[in-house]
Amino acid sequence: MPRWHSAMIEASTIPCSMHGRDNEAWSQADLEFHTAIINASGNWVFRQFATAIRAALLASFRLTNRASQSHDYAIARHQDVLDAIRMRRPDAARFAMEQLIGTARMELSDALRAAQLKDGPK
Secondary structure, three states, X not given: OOHHHHHHHHHHHHHXXXXXXXXXXXXXXXXXXXXXXXXXXXXXXXXXXXXXOHHHHHHHHHHHHXXXXXXXXXXXXXXXXXXXXXXXXXHHHHHHHHHHHHHHHHHHHHHHHHHHHHHOXX
C-alpha cells in the first residue's frame, strides 16, 4: 500500500479521538476512517460500493456511535486496525476490523431493541 494511503487512514483516526462524545463529528470521522481503508484497499468493487452507500454507512455510524457503551473501546479498536495496516499485517487488520464491526453490530442491535421497547408494539 502506498504511504499516502496509510497517511490518509492515520489522519482520519485523529478526529475520532478528538471529538469525544460529539456524535455527529465522531460519525463523520468514522465514515472517513472506513472510507480511507476501502480506498486504500485498491479494490475497485469495494470503492464503488462505498461510494454508493456512504449515506447508509453514515446513518449506521450515527446509530452505533450514539448507542456505544464504550467510546474509548471503539477508539482503541480503530487504532488496532490502523496499527495492523501500518505494520502490513492483513490477518491482524482483518481480525481487528471484525472485532470493531462485531461490537458495533451488538450495540446497534441493542439500540434498535431498546427503541422498539420504548415505542411499544405497533
